[in-house]
Amino acid sequence: MTSSNSRKGAAFMAFARQVGPFPTSALATADATRYLQASTSRSAAATVLPPTSATVNAAARHLVGRASAGAPSASGDRVERVAKRLERLVELEREASLTRGRVRESA
Amino acid sequence: MPPVSSVLAREVWEIEGVGALRVRVATREDLATIDGTWPALRQPTDWHHAWRWDDICASKRERFAVIANDEPVGIWCCDHTTPRDLPNRIAYRLDYLEVRGDLRSGPIGPFLLTVIASRALEVGADSVILAAFPIPGLVRAYVASGAEERCAKGWNPPPKLIPLVYEHAALAHLQGLADDLVKQP
Numbered sequence: 488m489t490s491s492n493s494r495k496g497a498a499f500m501a502f503a504r505q506v507g508p509f510p511t512s513a514l515a516t517a518d519a520t521r522y523l524q525a526s527t528s529r530s531a532a533a534t535v536l537p538p539t540s541a542t543v544n545a546a547a548r549h550l551v552g553r554a555s556a557g558a559p560s561a562s563g564d565r566v567e568r569v570a571k572r573l574e575r576l577v578e579l580e581r582e583a584s585l586t587r588g589r590v591r592e593s594a
Numbered sequence: 595m596p597p598v599s600s601v602l603a604r605e606v607w608e609i610e611g612v613g614a615l616r617v618r619v620a621t622r623e624d625l626a627t628i629d630g631t632w633p634a635l636r637q638p639t640d641w642h643h644a645w646r647w648d649d650i651c652a653s654k655r656e657r658f659a660v661i662a663n664d665e666p667v668g669i670w671c672c673d674h675t676t677p678r679d680l681p682n683r684i685a686y687r688l689d690y691l692e693v694r695g696d697l698r699s700g701p702i703g704p705f706l707l708t709v710i711a712s713r714a715l716e717v718g719a720d721s722v723i724l725a726a727f728p729i730p731g732l733v734r735a736y737v738a739s740g741a742e743e744r745c746a747k748g749w750n751p752p753p754k755l756i757p758l759v760y761e762h763a764a765l766a767h768l769q770g771l772a773d774d775l776v777k778q779p
Binding site for chain 1: 636
């Protein structure tokens with residue numbers, strides 16, 4: 488560096504000190520959530536067990552409770568929707584049970 | 595897609611203790627180097643372990659690498675090739691940037707900001723907008739470099755990230771700092 492540039496470089500170094508160390512090497516992003524979500528999904532698939540029966544049962548109880556609470560005015564459509572979701576929950580529970588078995592076997 | 599061009603590619607900067615720095619459109623080789631070596635240099639607390647720059651840059655023409663000793667030490671890219679026309683401003687939206695993990699505490703990060711400001715002004719923007727991870731200290735670092743913590747009118751930043759704006763005066767200041775580092779022939 489020439490002495491003139493060195494003086495000018497001092498202004499930059501003062502600026503760099505003022506900014507200080509960055510707490511992460513990825514300084515910013517406007518759209519990173521896409522990649523963060525992809526990452527989370529991948530790691531979740533590898534490490535998180537499927538929902539337990541207790542989770543499914545709790546969800547079913549919640550749905551039944553909501554349907555019961557609205558029973559006097561519940562329309563046929565609403566009851567049908569709840570019934571379908573309960574069916575889906577039972578199906579999920581069955582799949583979850585099978586998957587848990589496979590995970591235990593492979594562990 | 596034809597590559598973008600920039601006057602930045604003609605310059606050489608020099609930082610004491612670091613040496614000569616160049617900026618070029620990130621090549622496939624640069625991206626391969628980054629994806630091959632940078633992930634191991636990220637900290638356990640970092641949020642961006644899934645980032646692969648080859649994927650991120652796949653459809654982006656506006657992508658530049660900061661080069662030292664012919665190796666990338668910093669990179670940024672934008673989804674948009676031209677600045678965005680927002681109410682009361684023409685904004686260069688910075689979408690991704692990263693500094694090589696082992697250099698995060700040195701001058702490369704601040705230098706990256708100065709050349710990004712120069713690039714934004716080169717393409718006719720009067721401001722830079724970005725959204726930062728809500729990591730303690732990160733927003734403070736941006737603010738210390740001249741950014742303002744607020745959302746530019748007309749921009750919908752991604753949820754859970756913190757919007758920031760560099761106004762024209764801040765960009766001019768950053769560009770001046772970069773210009774001062776240009777190596778004399």
